[in-house]
Amino acid sequence: MTGSPDAxxxxxxxxxxxxxxxxxxxxLLHAAQMQFQAGDxxxxxxxxxxxxxxxxxxxxxxxxxxxxxxxxxERGAAINAGRQAVALDPEAAELRFHLGxxxxxxxxxxxxxEHLSVHVVSPAAxxxxxxxxxxxxxxAGDPERATEAARHAVAADPTNIEYRVCLxxxxxxxxxxxxxxxxxxxxxxxxxxxxxxxxxxxxxxxxLDRLGEALQAAERAAALAPDDKDCLDNLAFIAxxxxxxxxxxxxxxxxxxxxxxRRHVVPRPEPTLGDAIAIRWRVAYAIMLRDIRTRFGHMxxxxxxxxxxxxxxxxxxxTMFFELNxxxxxVGDNLFLFYxxxxxxxxxxxxxxxxxxGAAEANNVLLLLPIVKRTDVMVAQAVRQLATELCVGIVxxxxxxxxxxxxxxxxxxxxxVAVLLLWVLAIGVGAIGMVxxxxxxxYRAFYDAMVxxxxxxxxxxxxxxxxxxxxxxxxxxxxxxxxxxxxxxxFFAQYEPHWLDVNYLLLCAIATIGIGFAMERSLRxxxxxxx
Amino acid sequence: MIVLDHVHKAYRAMxxxxxxxxxxxxxxxxxxCLGVLGANGAGKSTLIRLLAGTEPPDAGRITxxxxxxxxxxxxxxxxxxxxxxxxxxIFLARLYGVNERDAAAYVEDFxxxxxxxxMPIGSYSSGMRARLAFGACLAIQFDVYLIDEVTAVGDARxxxxxxxxxxxxxxxxxxxxxxxxxxxxxxxCDTGAVLADGRLTLFDSLEDAIRQxxxxxxxxxxxxxxxx
Numbered sequence: 085m086t087g088s089p090d091a092x093x094x095x096x097x098x099x100x101x102x103x104x105x106x107x108x109x110x111x112l113l114h115a116a117q118m119q120f121q122a123g124d125x126x127x128x129x130x131x132x133x134x135x136x137x138x139x140x141x142x143x144x145x146x147x148x149x150x151x152x153x154x155x156x157x158e159r160g161a162a163i164n165a166g167r168q169a170v171a172l173d174p175e176a177a178e179l180r181f182h183l184g185x186x187x188x189x190x191x192x193x194x195x196x197x198e199h200l201s202v203h204v205v206s207p208a209a210x211x212x213x214x215x216x217x218x219x220x221x222x223x224a225g226d227p228e229r230a231t232e233a234a235r236h237a238v239a240a241d242p243t244n245i246e247y248r249v250c251l252x253x254x255x256x257x258x259x260x261x262x263x264x265x266x267x268x269x270x271x272x273x274x275x276x277x278x279x280x281x282x283x284x285x286x287x288x289x290x291x292l293d294r295l296g297e298a299l300q301a302a303e304r305a306a307a308l309a310p311d312d313k314d315c316l317d318n319l320a321f322i323a324x325x326x327x328x329x330x331x332x333x334x335x336x337x338x339x340x341x342x343x344x345x346r347r348h349v350v351p352r353p354e355p356t357l358g359d360a361i362a363i364r365w366r367v368a369y370a371i372m373l374r375d376i377r378t379r380f381g382h383m384x385x386x387x388x389x390x391x392x393x394x395x396x397x398x399x400x401x402x403t404m405f406f407e408l409n410x411x412x413x414x415v416g417d418n419l420f421l422f423y424x425x426x427x428x429x430x431x432x433x434x435x436x437x438x439x440x441x442g443a444a445e446a447n448n449v450l451l452l453l454p455i456v457k458r459t460d461v462m463v464a465q466a467v468r469q470l471a472t473e474l475c476v477g478i479v480x481x482x483x484x485x486x487x488x489x490x491x492x493x494x495x496x497x498x499x500x501v502a503v504l505l506l507w508v509l510a511i512g513v514g515a516i517g518m519v520x521x522x523x524x525x526x527y528r529a530f531y532d533a534m535v536x537x538x539x540x541x542x543x544x545x546x547x548x549x550x551x552x553x554x555x556x557x558x559x560x561x562x563x564x565x566x567x568x569x570x571x572x573x574x575f576f577a578q579y580e581p582h583w584l585d586v587n588y589l590l591l592c593a594i595a596t597i598g599i600g601f602a603m604e605r606s607l608r609x610x611x612x613x614x615x
Numbered sequence: 616m617i618v619l620d621h622v623h624k625a626y627r628a629m630x631x632x633x634x635x636x637x638x639x640x641x642x643x644x645x646x647x648c649l650g651v652l653g654a655n656g657a658g659k660s661t662l663i664r665l666l667a668g669t670e671p672p673d674a675g676r677i678t679x680x681x682x683x684x685x686x687x688x689x690x691x692x693x694x695x696x697x698x699x700x701x702x703x704x705i706f707l708a709r710l711y712g713v714n715e716r717d718a719a720a721y722v723e724d725f726x727x728x729x730x731x732x733x734m735p736i737g738s739y740s741s742g743m744r745a746r747l748a749f750g751a752c753l754a755i756q757f758d759v760y761l762i763d764e765v766t767a768v769g770d771a772r773x774x775x776x777x778x779x780x781x782x783x784x785x786x787x788x789x790x791x792x793x794x795x796x797x798x799x800x801x802x803x804c805d806t807g808a809v810l811a812d813g814r815l816t817l818f819d820s821l822e823d824a825i826r827q828x829x830x831x832x833x834x835x836x837x838x839x840x841x842x843x
Contacts, residue, residue, distance in 0.1 A: 370709040378697050448694045453686045454667040609671040
């Protein structure tokens with residue numbers, strides 16, 4: 085719409101009126117209308133938006149804005165405004181039709197159908213509404229109800245040729261050719277010069293293999309609308325059909341439309357226990373490698389940090405206590421070795437228990453892969469951490485050997501048993517902690533305090549030998565102290581503490597790991613996996 | 616064959632509990648591509664997680680007859696941002712016992728990430744990430760592929776590639792897809808089911824399922840507003 089001088093004059097007059105009374109919705113809308121007619125879409129939009137902001141509850145204003153936005157090509161915004169209008173007055177049939185129209189133009193068939201269906205059941209239903217609903221339903225894949233809607237459209241406006249043609253073509257898509265031809269006959273009765281109806285007729289006749297009549301109808305349509313590309317295409321198509329021999333190889337042609345056969349599924353044998361174990365190990369191994377790659381991924385040295393960090397810890401604390409304490413060591417002839425033989429098993433215990441406890445959190449996203457079980461992550465963490473601490477131990481004791489001190493344990497087997505039992509204990513405590521901290525998040529703080537306390541109650545810096553009897557009587561119930569003393573009794577040939585109770589340690593390890601995994605199993609479903 | 620045996624599942628929503636499956640016993644068809652329709656909030660994604668086994672049912676059992684079930688196709692949530700695309704693929708291949716080199720080569724070719732394939736995922740756009748995840752899932756031969764509402768991956772050309780790769784895969788594997796889009800369902804599936812009000816109803820004909828779902832959506836004003 086270009087602005088004639090007249091329209092521009094009217095527009096500026098309306099604008100002046102609206103500016104004089106900016107709270108008047110009616111004037112604002114009128115001005116917007118005039119501006120739009122004068123060709124100033126931008127100002128029209130601003131005015132309409134102004135009207136809506138003056139009275140957001142005005143259905144008229146919102147509806148006008150939606151129509152205007154659609155007219156200037158902003159369909160997304162138009163839909164939003166239309167939806168706003170529908171929310172303000174859900175009963176209004178016109179609003180539903182308008183919104184359905186916009187949605188259909190965006191090919192959002194389902195939503196369009198929802199609004200149009202409200203429109204058509206209201207008393208103010210229009211033939212246009214039914215007609216649009218028919219198209220929408222057809223596009224949404226419901227030809228049956230589409231036909232029904234088209235029938236309603238024809239009933240509401242029996243003189244509209246286009247509605248009848250629509251009904252006829254819907255009927256023909258459902259193979260009701262006779263009914264379709266009847267409808268077209270009525271349409272052509274009303275308007276014998278309607279090209280659209282003739283074209284539809286030719287299509288249906290062609291589908292019925294009445295090619296001679298189809299060609300006549302197509303020629304008629306093309307003659308009535310010589311500029312209509314669709315009519316000309318249709319004529320060309322029907323003409324080709326007439327010349328073509330009928331389906332030279334019907335089988336090959338039909339194959340294009342047949343569905344692939346249903347596959348026959350061969351049942352798989354149930355996996356054996358060996359397979360199951362192999363799969364679990366494969367999964368844990370993959371997780372382990374991924375952890376090693378990512379844990380210190382942002383640092384240059386990568387996973388080497390996991391080994392360097394405890395070594396630094398050991399060296400600092402060991403040296404510090406070594407310097408501060410001039411008394412002879414309780415066992416062996418080197419105070420530093422005494423500390424280290426306590427610290428390494430203790431750090432192993434604490435790292436493993438923490439990592440297993442955090443298994444669910446740290447690798448939570450992995451649990452979204454169906455093949456990964458929580459227990460796989462726990463095993464991966466425990467094995468990785470054990471391997472890491474073994475490296476730490478080897479480095480430390482090798483250094484000790486290089487410095488001319490004792491490097492190899494006197495009894496390797498006892499040391500291995502001690503490490504193994506402490507490791508199992510750590511996994512068990514970690515598993516329990518994982519479940520409990522999921523139920524009561526404050527458990528973590530409790531466990532932190534516990535680990536700090538145990539750091540001093542596990543005989544790392546002193547031997548229970550030096551304790552008063554009653555203190556020792558309490559301390560020996562600490563399974564970690566038992567583990568550390570078992571390790572030392574293996575490392576130092578002359579260390580044979582009388583309070584050592586390997587059976588007690590074994591019991592603790594087995595009990596915690598049993599309880600831990602039982603808890604994990606029974607509460608598996610309760611634990612949340614965040615997406 | 617995936618069999619649901621008296622399965623009950625509910626989840627906590629804003630207003631009370633939402634029941635996804637209420638004592639459902641059903642055998643999912645084999646050798647088929649099943650499309651499950653459900654309105655928003657009916658529990659489509661929960662159903663996928665139940666079938667995958669990443670979430671256990673509240674009661675009842677789901678058995679899979681030893682068939683390997685995929686992670687939801689195109690799901691990129693498990694990719695590690697510090698690892699490169701290649702390393703992520705290798706992790707998944709290792710996890711599922713697939714030849715690592717073959718998988719990496721397949722995805723490199725499929726996802727068309729160029730030099731990005733060897734760069735950390737953190738530097739990817741979401742489209743690139745989805746392409747990688749899509750390729751990684753296709754690189755592993757599953758018996759059943761699960762799809763949770765995936766159509767918007769990449770540009771039109773990539774979608775066509777996906778469709779082709781997918782059709783090829785479907786000659787050997789089953790597909791279970793949840794969606795509320797009829798067109799997607801029509802182009803992939805040959806059997807339909809409807810998830811609504813705690814029931815999972817199987818239909819032999821796709822169009823019957825679509826009609827049923829349409830009926831449900833239309834006649835439930837609350838749900839109809841949600842899907843708008």
